[in-house]
Amino acid sequence: MSEMSEELAAILDLPKVELHTHYEGAAPPAFIRGLAQEKKVDLSKVFNSDGSYAFEGFVPFLRVYEAATTVLQTPEDFKRLGLAILEEAASNGVIYMESFVSPDFCGGGDVSAWREYLAAMVEAADEAERDFGIVSRGIVTCIRHEGPEQAKTAALCAAETVGDFITGFGMGGDENIGAQRDFKYSFDMAREAGLRLTTHAGEWRGPQEVREAIQDLGVERVGHGVRAAEDPALVDELAEKGIVLEICPGSNVALGAYPDWKSHPIDMLRRAGVKVTVSTDDPPFFHTTMRDEYLNLANTFGWDAAVFTDIAKASANAAFCDEATRQNILNKLET
Template sequence: MKELSEELTHIRDLPKVELHTHYEGAAPPAFIRGLAKEKKIDISKVFNADGSYAFRDFVHFLSVYEAATTVLKSPEDFKRLGLAILEEAASNGVIYMESFVSPDFCGGGDVSAWRDYLAAIQEAADEAKRDFGITSRGIVTCIRHFGPEQAKTAALCAAETAGDFITGFGMGGDENQGAQRDFLYSFDMAREAGLRLTTHAGEWRGPSEVREAVQDLGVERIGHGVRAVEDAALVDELAEKGIVLEVCPGSNVVLGVYPDWKSHPIDTLRRAGVPVTVSTDDPPFFHTTMRDEYVNLANTFGWDAEVFSDIARASAKAAFCDEKTRTEILEKLEA
């Protein structure tokens, strides 16, 4: 492996704020294989010969993702998973992390069962803060391709458990299914519960999907959102309104949204004044870490430490957390 320059090493080791990760999608393959072995569940088709996750394209990725979650069967499994992913994130310099958690994978959308899973997830968060120095929050997500009716159960779970840890509501899944406005009821329920809102848009469908997410659902952040670059008026609108894009460059390149890092529009969007953040999405699936993302962005676009520090501060300001926590994060970034 080529040795990094002193500047790249400094950039790689900067403190980081990550706003877009999927709880189950961050599960190390070895962790999932270990659970499968414990429970005597055969999910061998989920993995390549080298032990990594095996998928062909985005739709196949979703099916592999959901197959991998079948070994996560109890609150204790989710606590163990939480400790694993938070320790890994902390080792990459992440001081604050938000993860998407879905009640569909935690009790099937039943509020009572969800409370048990959430308690275990919060225990992991508390222990990780104590042991690894990383602060975390959860964003409840509905799954787009499960449909609007099932989304209402996720929104109810979110509304019933909104508080210090569950601070946001969003939507993931297959962007090519249905429309953003189909899920307005669920987003309104979450909004009325005081939750902050985000949704995946503009990854697979074009800029119109981003515009609809902002206009129809009233979100303040967009998961991915990179296809907005194809519409200059929309870029200006995002910049003017301060709509934050949770950008995951490595994910976009691996899944083929863009053919390579040089083609990725994150730098164009940043220079146009759109608030951009940097995250890993589902890091073990896409063979990335936050350190890798930083190094690749520095190498591709010539970003220096000041740019990354600006992005980390902007990410902290966009975080779905209380003001006391935000102040603590900003102080750590300045230190």
């Protein structure tokens, strides 16, 4: 093995911290196909002939995503899903992972039903920590294209179940619909309940969307946020305020936000002093893993192990977890 390949292998084996994954979006295609067969649901249009998820572009991706989730119908389904995604993440060296979970997919926003689904996800998290050594937390998310009123039900579910596992609140969905400020009520409710805040912004809309997320919703982290790179003043503001960007390069390239890895602004943002993190978003949809993300970043930007370790530490410090858990993660990153 050459010196370079040994160095690259060491990078790929580093312990990793992931802050931006979608619970349902991390479902392996084979898992979803298996559930569809069990429940006799026709999802043939969801998959390509090779078994991968079939879509081109962001809005078709959202449609396929939501179609795939229709087979996730019971708390037990979500427990099985949780074990599958946590085992896969752990196999890629992830020692801590946060996932976005939506009550819209877990009981339709009813708090009582949500509690049952949540209990199943907590069981999966506990078993995965015991069996795979991975620690996980959940961030309740409202869905932007479902509108502000529906978002209030997600915020209520989050506020009613804040605790050891549910530690944050955020928003996903179609960024091109509505405005961040439309969801201020829900974010205020979550903040008052003690939840940490993040929101998807600046994946498709420009820098102003990131600025509005910070100003109107008061988030401390921004999902994606990469379009901020187009506004030098905003880049300086992000660096000065310590706003953390949950960046998912493989997702951005797969969906066409950037034509290739060399065009991606993550390295520029990092060099400008912005706190960047690395995640997979919806890994099987975008044919990626955390090892793949590390491999592409190392090959594209020449990042070495020290850079990746610094990013993992920054991710741990930005994690929505208690201080004891954070220190435990940081200790593992030092070994």
